[in-house]
Amino acid sequence: MRFIPLVPAALVLMLTAACSQAQPDKTTDSPTSAGVDMPKGGDRRKDKNAAAEIAGLSKVGSLKGKVPESSGLAPAPESGNYFSFGDDGNSPTLYEISGSGQLIRTIDVPATNTDWESLSRDGSGNYYIGDCGNNESTRRNLKIFKFRPDSPKSVGTIAFTYSDQREFPPKKKQRNFDCEASLWHDGQVYLFTKDRGQDRASNVYTVPDQPGTYTAKKVTSLAIPGQVTDAALRADGHRLVLLGRGELFILDGNSWAEILKATPRQISLAGAGQTEGAVFKDDSTLLISTEKGDLYEYKLP
Template sequence: MRSLCVAAVVAGMMFSSCSEAQTKETAGAEATEKQEKSGKKKGKKGKKNAEAIANLTQVGTMSGVPESSGLALTGEAGSFFTHGDDGTQPILYKISTAGKTLSQLDIPVKSHDWESITRDTNGHVYIGDVGNNNNSRQDLVIYRLNPGNVQQVQEIHLNYLDQKDFPPAKEERNFDCEATLWHAGKVYLFTKDRAQEQTSKVYAVPDQPGNYTAQQVTRLAIPGQVTDAALSPDGRRLVLLARQEMFVLEGNSFEEILKATPRQVSLKGAGQTEGAVFTDNNTLYISNEQGALYTYTF
């Protein structure tokens, strides 16, 4: 009789353990299914949000570019230059206005943290290896090159006049830069305020190779983290792109623009927006790290 009782207890425990395991497995499967459905819903919702942004239209997808982090004109209609973000290969991608990869240019330099690309009126492009997440770099450089002869690369080395410590105190960490812009013989750098998200400092260096101390031009009241900069062809509208938003400054000259009050425009739902370039005075192309390519019409 005792043996039968023990057997019954053991059987009960085995059934209970089995039932508990099945319950946990079922619950886990249900949770996974809910997460997958939730993710799909969020993805659809995100797409709808992007589509709902006034004046913003998705025009393509970049499948061959790892985390697009900048946009620049190539000088040829219907195409742009873009590049990957921190940790990717030193490659310039030539893409169409629909995001299709047309060609690749292998640049014979190191890629520490490429963050921005800009182009001058003579066709030179300037690749900003100026990403500085920890505000501790002392090897900041802008690469100047002619896309027709990428083997000859010139280097613009720079440091910031007001940075004394590497890194500085946390509340002073405003020496990261993801936005550069060529204008009238200078390359302008707009910092990404990692400390307060209140101010983008604007510096400038000559567009010729050499070693420079970047001079601070001004400080802009930007309540966000700047990821790229674009100037309209007529020079009257400056866009400072940020993550899922942008700041628009307007004026009759570049000097006047830098004194203007920024107008904030939400791009919520458009992903991690990192690249921007004008194709005409009213059309801005925007890329994000997830591979989407948009146009924004002013």
């Protein structure tokens, strides 16, 4: 028979206390504290109270039961309405909503939804659906679908790869090829990456707005200490807003070139939830959606 020595009770208590102190703090409110996505659960009552205390932010509606996991926003053809959509795992559908979250109609898009993450519109009424979510930087089938709501059966495909990606996936510290934000500007679709490595930057790439297969050209890298989830450009072209998880980054300039060289101004929206979609309602007001279905207006300072 083998004898197992007894551990003194005092020592057991000391070891238990030490292990408890080593556990990570799971209640942090920082959206970028660990460089990872915010949890999808959490105390919704706490979030609601925190959101109510954010200056300039007001809840205007809900997308729950209407848009599954809203991941972006763009103006719809009818003034005052907007398009949204669900990300990976959801159908390839655009949902037209009012500014208060009422569902107007749905449009089925004849395209795959591997991981839709962004949506923008050009001046001629074409929409660009970014199927470029790439959490692990492993995808070789990145696409942007060019689509018109008045021709719902026709879709053009802009396929692309990143000019500086050599490995699929790269090492974890170098995974900056996930894109959840894009916008159309002057004949190009601009892509803003969501850094999942350690660069603490959003890389900016462009591809032409015409169907074809391209190598995305890297334009610049923005010092963004967060993970970009959407992009919106003001109508006058002088202000770019990059949405993050519970935060905003504002870049101002007299031209697009100046904007891309501007120092981002960071605004905390901690407590608003997992913010995923942003669009300008007017020059000083954003409409913001969350993955959980909350719809907010935010008055920009």
